[in-house]
Amino acid sequence: MSIITITxxxxxxxxxxxxxAAKRLKYEYADSEIILSLVSGEFGVSESxxxxxxxxxxxxxxxxxxxxPEYIIFIETLLAEYLLKNNIVYYGVVGLSLIKEISHVLxxxxxxxxxxxxxxxxxxxxxxxxxxxxxxxxxDEEQAKWAAAVYDIDLMDPNLYDLAINIGHIKSNDVxxxxxxxxxxxxxxxxxxxxxxxxxxxxIAISCRVRATLTDIDSKMQVxxxxxxxxxxxxxxxxxxxxxxxxxxxxxxxxxxxxHVEVYVDYDLFSSVAxxx
Amino acid sequence: MKEKLEILLLDDETIVGNRLGPSLEKVGYDVEVFEDxxxxxxxxxxxxxxxxxxxxxxxxxxGIRILEEVRKKSDTTRVIIIxxxxxxxxxxxxxxxxxxxxxxxxxxxxxxxxxxxKAADSLGYKKL
Numbered sequence: 001m002s003i004i005t006i007t008x009x010x011x012x013x014x015x016x017x018x019x020x021a022a023k024r025l026k027y028e029y030a031d032s033e034i035i036l037s038l039v040s041g042e043f044g045v046s047e048s049x050x051x052x053x054x055x056x057x058x059x060x061x062x063x064x065x066x067x068x069p070e071y072i073i074f075i076e077t078l079l080a081e082y083l084l085k086n087n088i089v090y091y092g093v094v095g096l097s098l099i100k101e102i103s104h105v106l107x108x109x110x111x112x113x114x115x116x117x118x119x120x121x122x123x124x125x126x127x128x129x130x131x132x133x134x135x136x137x138x139x140d141e142e143q144a145k146w147a148a149a150v151y152d153i154d155l156m157d158p159n160l161y162d163l164a165i166n167i168g169h170i171k172s173n174d175v176x177x178x179x180x181x182x183x184x185x186x187x188x189x190x191x192x193x194x195x196x197x198x199x200x201x202x203x204i205a206i207s208c209r210v211r212a213t214l215t216d217i218d219s220k221m222q223v224x225x226x227x228x229x230x231x232x233x234x235x236x237x238x239x240x241x242x243x244x245x246x247x248x249x250x251x252x253x254x255x256x257x258x259x260h261v262e263v264y265v266d267y268d269l270f271s272s273v274a275x276x277x
Numbered sequence: 278m279k280e281k282l283e284i285l286l287l288d289d290e291t292i293v294g295n296r297l298g299p300s301l302e303k304v305g306y307d308v309e310v311f312e313d314x315x316x317x318x319x320x321x322x323x324x325x326x327x328x329x330x331x332x333x334x335x336x337x338x339x340g341i342r343i344l345e346e347v348r349k350k351s352d353t354t355r356v357i358i359i360x361x362x363x364x365x366x367x368x369x370x371x372x373x374x375x376x377x378x379x380x381x382x383x384x385x386x387x388x389x390x391x392x393x394x395k396a397a398d399s400l401g402y403k404k405l
Contacts, residue, residue: 189372194378
């Protein structure tokens, strides 16, 4: 009934390890491709646009464009709802900060030697050592920049993970050992779901769904939820605050599982002055 | 197997025992309610309960100690943690030390009854 999340740098065998662990445990395997396809189907955004949002670190301009935060919210929503099923191995970085407080999620980071990664890259794409090295360096930098910009996290921070496996530091058949380590660790009682952790996961899924529903009104609002009660923290100019709160409540009350909505509006001082209030 | 499921309920807040105790008795459980963890611990040493429901943050003896003492006495007693201070670390510690489940406060009496029903089921009791 647990969930495993696995992240890794490119050419680090992360996907292979995740798929094999899922097969061994008879869990479902999911990655960003699967989630993006669901998002695309529901929200009508092309998978290539969604994939770009996950790959490119937001630039100064991108950070404030309307599309980026919306897309991340859509992806997180479908991911959180997907994870409610449990018995899943998820390979990917997106959503990492969403599930950090869920006790039945085993968070794994796979680390591989640079030399091994270069060799894998060379074989896979039939490219020179120099080119493979440059691609890996660029992708590592992009991933680190993305995680820092979107989640304000350092992917190499061990505190983010329950298990960090350096596959170049185990034995000759290191991928196999990594899979075995993950499979045996997740069976530990510590990672079994309980009423509390299942409730936390459900709360996260509802909060994400609320953000996705209201993103056309405010993509930067804060949302918390607990057992169907939703708390929304937004900003508005004083004159429009009441209508905004009402519109939000009406939309959110239609979401399955929502029983009560509270909207807290912080008056947007700059906009109020601009509107002469 | 005993006819009635025997439950020890421990929470240092009077209101919790006052609310949950009758709610559990109403559905046919035999419930002993404690506010003082030291007295509860004495009772746990005297008697093997089917289920122990305990708060975590209490003066003198905390809920993890209660869990450890129950585990020393019995492998079968199910321990359910109820807490207003739930964290990942606490959840994992509780499960690691043999808790059956953990519920974050506030919760409805029906949620506790549902977890107790699962615990009872795992002990071979028929659901009430």
